[in-house]
Amino acid sequence: MTTDRSLRIAVAFARAVTKSPAEGLCSACVELLVVSGAGVTVMGGTNSGPLCVSSQRMATLEDLQFTMGIGPCQDAFSIGRPVHVPRLDGSAVQRWPSFVDEAREAGIGAVFAYPLTTRGAKIGVLTLYQDGEGSLSSSQHDDSVAVARVLTETVLSLQDAAPAGVLAEGLENAMTYRAEVHQASGMVSIQLKIPVAEAMLRIRAHAFAQGLPIGVVAADIVARRLRLTDDSQ
Amino acid sequence: MSIDAEQRALHRQALTATTFVEIVDALVDDFDVIEVLTVLTARSVELLEAAAAGILLVDTDGQLRVIGASTEQVGLLELFQIQNDEGPCLDCFRTGTGVSHADLSTPSPWPQFAPESLRAGFPSVCAVPLRLKDLILGCLNLFMAEPVALSDAEIALAQALADVACIAIVQDMATRDAAIREGHLQHALNSRIVIEQAKGMIAERVGIDMEEAFARLRGFARSSNRGLTEVAEGIVAGSVAVDSITHGRRPPPPPQAARQQ
Numbered sequence: 105m106t107t108d109r110s111l112r113i114a115v116a117f118a119r120a121v122t123k124s125p126a127e128g129l130c131s132a133c134v135e136l137l138v139v140s141g142a143g144v145t146v147m148g149g150t151n152s153g154p155l156c157v158s159s160q161r162m163a164t165l166e167d168l169q170f171t172m173g174i175g176p177c178q179d180a181f182s183i184g185r186p187v188h189v190p191r192l193d194g195s196a197v198q199r200w201p202s203f204v205d206e207a208r209e210a211g212i213g214a215v216f217a218y219p220l221t222t223r224g225a226k227i228g229v230l231t232l233y234q235d236g237e238g239s240l241s242s243s244q245h246d247d248s249v250a251v252a253r254v255l256t257e258t259v260l261s262l263q264d265a266a267p268a269g270v271l272a273e274g275l276e277n278a279m280t281y282r283a284e285v286h287q288a289s290g291m292v293s294i295q296l297k298i299p300v301a302e303a304m305l306r307i308r309a310h311a312f313a314q315g316l317p318i319g320v321v322a323a324d325i326v327a328r329r330l331r332l333t334d335d336s337q
Numbered sequence: 338m339s340i341d342a343e344q345r346a347l348h349r350q351a352l353t354a355t356t357f358v359e360i361v362d363a364l365v366d367d368f369d370v371i372e373v374l375t376v377l378t379a380r381s382v383e384l385l386e387a388a389a390a391g392i393l394l395v396d397t398d399g400q401l402r403v404i405g406a407s408t409e410q411v412g413l414l415e416l417f418q419i420q421n422d423e424g425p426c427l428d429c430f431r432t433g434t435g436v437s438h439a440d441l442s443t444p445s446p447w448p449q450f451a452p453e454s455l456r457a458g459f460p461s462v463c464a465v466p467l468r469l470k471d472l473i474l475g476c477l478n479l480f481m482a483e484p485v486a487l488s489d490a491e492i493a494l495a496q497a498l499a500d501v502a503c504i505a506i507v508q509d510m511a512t513r514d515a516a517i518r519e520g521h522l523q524h525a526l527n528s529r530i531v532i533e534q535a536k537g538m539i540a541e542r543v544g545i546d547m548e549e550a551f552a553r554l555r556g557f558a559r560s561s562n563r564g565l566t567e568v569a570e571g572i573v574a575g576s577v578a579v580d581s582i583t584h585g586r587r588p589p590p591p592p593q594a595a596r597q598q
Binding site: 146148151153222223224225226227259260263264266268269270271272275278279283286287288289290291292293294295300326 | 525573
């Protein structure tokens with residue numbers, strides 16, 4: 105990373121942090137990388153939580169990828185390399201069918217996902233959204249790689265300072281955002297006498313089938329307004 | 338140069354190149370640092386016409402340890418230096434600069450090490466540091482069967498080999514470090530998730546809200562002297578019955594097998 109680039113990133117992040125820690129990170133990404141929107145997701149195994157999103161529109165798209173368990177974000181994470189989708193065309197539809205439909209509906213023209221990775225360790229994804237179609241410029245790409253590196257180190261160093269087994273305070277909202285989804289999974293597992301992981305799949309399937317955000321479905325289950333039945337899948 | 342000497346020089350050049358390629362090759366992807374260091378000791382013996390070579394590395398407690406040796410005897414000689422806190426390798430490690438002595442039968446700074454090395458058949462020694470900038474990780478020790486000094490060119494070659502090995506070690510350390518940090522984050526994320534899941538299970542079984550469910554979960558963990566995450570994991574995995582928490586009674590002690598884990 106050139107000093108020039110790291111300095112620009114450090115300044116943008118420092119300014120962002122003085123506002124509101126997590127939210128600031130994503131607006132710093134948008135400003136720095138000149139994109140329409142950004143989301144940073146912390147991931148571990150099959151679990152993930154959004155650390156920040158630049159706007160509600162991006163939150164919906166990040167949620168959608170989580171609900172369906174597929175999307176550029178998941179792919180970038182599992183292969184450990186950036187995934188560029190400069191056009192939401194036929195091949196993108198084939199790869200992530202309903203995600204592309206929803207993204208188009210939200211007015212998105214292109215998606216770029218960068219894994220947060222360091223020396224084989226993978227901890228999350230930075231996803232960039234563009235309203236228009238087209239590739240990132242090579243300097244946008246270089247900047248994105250650099251930002252992903254800074255984000256990786258930021259997340260890891262936040263967690264370094266926390267006691268073992270306790271999530272760092274700065275990363276808390278990555279989990280509180282989906283706390284209800286996990287609570288709902290626990291409830292459904294008792295209701296349907298199935299393992300928690302399967303209960304989570306049922307909730308995802310229900311949200312997808314009803315075209316609802318997973319958070320809304322989870323909130324309904326926790327508030328006991330909704331009870332999934334055995335054949336609701 | 339005689340034909341014989343010329344042949345040997347050529348052979349050494351080829352072997353030098355091969356050694357560097359061999360070590361750099363090993364650095365790609367998933368390499369085993371011990372294997373790289375074993376190659377390094379074997380090749381430095383061949384290239385520098387030494388009788389034997391050994392590598393010492395500093396561990397996390399700051400103690401030097403014998404990591405590789407081309408012969409058993411050299412391993413013991415390296416240990417001897419550590420145990421007696423004296424010898425060329427220790428001086429090299431402490432100063433971060435190369436140390437050599439062409440004839441140990443003449444006065445040396447190591448009254449205990451010198452006779453031991455001579456007895457083992459190594460009258461000449463040389464040690465070069467494994468260092469990256471200010472970080473000194475250990476040293477490479479060369480033992481010769483004749484009381485002759487290595488030439489400057491030979492010492493420079495030994496140092497170049499040590500430098501490459503150093504990159505391997507530093508890379509390996511960073512990779513391990515990243516894996517450990519990833520593990521911590523993963524553990525913290527999973528712990529949060531599993532607690533939420535257990536809360537949901539208790540809340541549903543008893544018909545209470547999440548706050549109350551969390552209070553019961555914590556109460557159970559405290560009274561059974563177990564961690565919150567551990568109990569939550571037990572509930573989600575089915576090894577701790579949800580009912581044992583819902584009834585608010587004192588839990589039975591964990592089974593022997595579970596305690597041993």
